[in-house]
Amino acid sequence: MEKTVVELFAGVGGFRCGLNKVNLINDKVNENGNWKFVWANQWEPATKSQEAYECYAKRFGYDDISNVDIFKVDKKKIPNHTLLVGGFPCQDYSVARTLSGSKGLEGKKGVLWWAIVDTIKAKKPPFLFLENVDRLLLSPANQRGRDFGMILRSLYDNGYAVEWRVINAGEYGEPQKRRRTYIIAYHKSTKYYDKMKKINMKDIIVKDGIFSKQFPVKEELNSNIANVSKTMYKDLVDVSDNFKTQFYNAGVMCEGKIYTAKMESDCTDIFPLKKIRETKKVADKYFLSDDKIEKFRYLKGSKKIPRIKPNGDTYMYSEGTMAFPDNLDAPARTMLTSESGLSRMTHVIEDYKTRKLRLLTPLECERINGFPDNWTNTGMTDKKRYFMMGNALVVGIVAKIGNELEKIIENEN
Numbered sequence: 500m501e502k503t504v505v506e507l508f509a510g511v512g513g514f515r516c517g518l519n520k521v522n523l524i525n526d527k528v529n530e531n532g533n534w535k536f537v538w539a540n541q542w543e544p545a546t547k548s549q550e551a552y553e554c555y556a557k558r559f560g561y562d563d564i565s566n567v568d569i570f571k572v573d574k575k576k577i578p579n580h581t582l583l584v585g586g587f588p589c590q591d592y593s594v595a596r597t598l599s600g601s602k603g604l605e606g607k608k609g610v611l612w613w614a615i616v617d618t619i620k621a622k623k624p625p626f627l628f629l630e631n632v633d634r635l636l637l638s639p640a641n642q643r644g645r646d647f648g649m650i651l652r653s654l655y656d657n658g659y660a661v662e663w664r665v666i667n668a669g670e671y672g673e674p675q676k677r678r679r680t681y682i683i684a685y686h687k688s689t690k691y692y693d694k695m696k697k698i699n700m701k702d703i704i705v706k707d708g709i710f711s712k713q714f715p716v717k718e719e720l721n722s723n724i725a726n727v728s729k730t731m732y733k734d735l736v737d738v739s740d741n742f743k744t745q746f747y748n749a750g751v752m753c754e755g756k757i758y759t760a761k762m763e764s765d766c767t768d769i770f771p772l773k774k775i776r777e778t779k780k781v782a783d784k785y786f787l788s789d790d791k792i793e794k795f796r797y798l799k800g801s802k803k804i805p806r807i808k809p810n811g812d813t814y815m816y817s818e819g820t821m822a823f824p825d826n827l828d829a830p831a832r833t834m835l836t837s838e839s840g841l842s843r844m845t846h847v848i849e850d851y852k853t854r855k856l857r858l859l860t861p862l863e864c865e866r867i868n869g870f871p872d873n874w875t876n877t878g879m880t881d882k883k884r885y886f887m888m889g890n891a892l893v894v895g896i897v898a899k900i901g902n903e904l905e906k907i908i909e910n911e912n
Contacts, residue, residue, distance in 0.1 A: 500581050500625065500911040506539040507550065507585035507618065508611065511554040511875055511887050513868070514584040514628070515539075517897025523871035528558050537578040539564040550879040551887060557877045567659055569614040574621035581908060583618060586630040586892055587611045589638060592649040616653050625911070626904065627654075627684040630892050633665045635680050636746035640809040644725075648742040650682075651752045652727040656708065660692055660704060664710040664762075665748035668893040669830035671714055672768030674775050675867045677833045677893050681900060683709050691907050700751045700758035708751070709907070713899040720748060728736045728755025750831035773827035773868035776851045786850070786857040791841065798843040799823040824849050824856055831867045836889030838864060839882070861885060869894030 506514050515521065519532030541552040541564060551565045565572060590610045619627065638646045654661050661684045661795045669676035698707050701719070705711060725744040731740045750759035787795070799821040806816045824847045825832070835844050839858050846859045859867070861884035865874050868891045875884040 500908050502582070502905065502908055503578075503580040504536045504582045504584060505577055505580040505618075505622075505624070506536060507583065507615065508587055509539040509541040509555050509564065510551050510586065510891060511870075512558060513586070513870070513892045513894055515559065516870060516874070517892075517894040518584075518901040520898055521871060523558075523874060526873075532901070534582070534901070537563060537580055540569050540572065542568050544568065549856050550877075550883050553889070554875055554877045554879065555657075558874070569611065574618045577618060577622055579622060580624050581864050582626045582628060582699070582904065583615070583622070583624040584628045585615060587615060589632045589635045589646070591639065592646045592739075594649070602604075612650065612653070614725055615647055616657070617788070619657050619659075623657075623686065623688075625686045625689050626908065627659065627682070628897075628900065628904065629678045629682040631682070633678040633680055633748075636665065636748070636839050637830075642743050644744040644746050645739065645742050647746055648725075648727055648738055648744065649735065651757065652732065652738045652742075652755075654684050655727055655752065655755050656735070658687045660687070660695060660706050660753040661751065662710060663750050664714060666710075666714055666896055667674045667764070668896050669770070669898070670764040671766050671896070671899075672770055673830065673869065673893050673895045674770040674772065675831045675834065675893055676829075677868075679892060679896075681710070681896070683900070683904075690911050696753050700756075701760065703751045704749045704760055704762065709900065709903045712903050715765040717765045718748065719760040719762055722758070722760040723747065725757040725759070726755055727752070727757065731755070770823060771828045772831050772848065772867075773851075774847065775831075775863050776827075777810075777860055777863060778851050780852060781850060781857060781860060785852075785860055786855055789845065791798075792856055794841060795845070795847055796823055802843070818843070823847060831845070834864060834867060834885075834889050836886045838885040838889050861888070864888040869898075 515536055519530040520532045522529050541555055543549055543551060549566055556564050588611055592610060592612055614716060636647050637643055651661055659727045661682060663680060663682045665678055665680050667676055667678045678839050695703060705716060727738060732742060747759045747761040749762045750757060801820045802818050804816045805813055807813055832845060838845055848858055848859060850857050861881050864885060865888060868888050875887050
């Protein structure tokens, strides 16, 4: 099998940077991996400006990236590929029958998961590598597990088995405590599918699966079994209406049968925040005035604030103390798109040269996610660069998963 890739919801290219171990030398991109990216799509519907697309295109070229609403793309015209990758938003995945009741199903408009489903129906890639937020496994609040159950059923209906793991990057030697759900799916036409369906599901999680090789775990703390097959649920509408279960941070689905377990990481590697600090002189605009230091000190301190519920009842909102400034001997906390704003969650660090307090620079935020230095320095503002990194995935996690995928695809030949 060729190592060809299509990237949906490409952002600034995190999957490509990870899979191909990209570096940037004198503003020139070097791809050091074996994956051939044949097509990508990046479209931001909420804004006229398309900074993420421009960043991706300026780094990798304009020829093979589309800047069109993915729902307007003819999926049959997407190039054939072995691996489909993408980080899709956590949305409401509920579905209902069309008005006629007999002509199929319709999902909520604009939910990007259905664009992935349309793509795999049209192209049937042997392997999928997807990323989402960790709360995907729990949503929605009133029907725990339904949304992920919908995803698993969609993949089952299209002939895929699935492995997933919620990975805290900071627990595996990466510079940020970012928790994300990573999903690998493999089609029943592959040798890997035939191999894995014969293995005990618990063993897949602990020692034989894709994630276990790069992200070792200890024995399970809790476990659960479930089923999304046609013997249990007639179709996606039935799943949408009735499926509910407890998903844990690791799991397997094959032929509709699900095994999920709560696992604890078995790794002692720590990447301290101080290793990503700029050692040269940092621009004055990133340093904090005395007034802002006091505001941050308040925001990050413990507090109890009386508030009123919509029904008029009063309650006490409490927050605990956060480290101020941030601990340089631990990985960074999860970056948000609001990084650098006057917020409780914004990082404040001690400068390497002056020991004064300041914000992270955009370059340091890139390092926290594992991107090459100045990757997003393509004409966008600092605010947008922070936003891009708040939306990005941890490149090092993608690289480690990619190492395992390469071995698997090579064995398909």
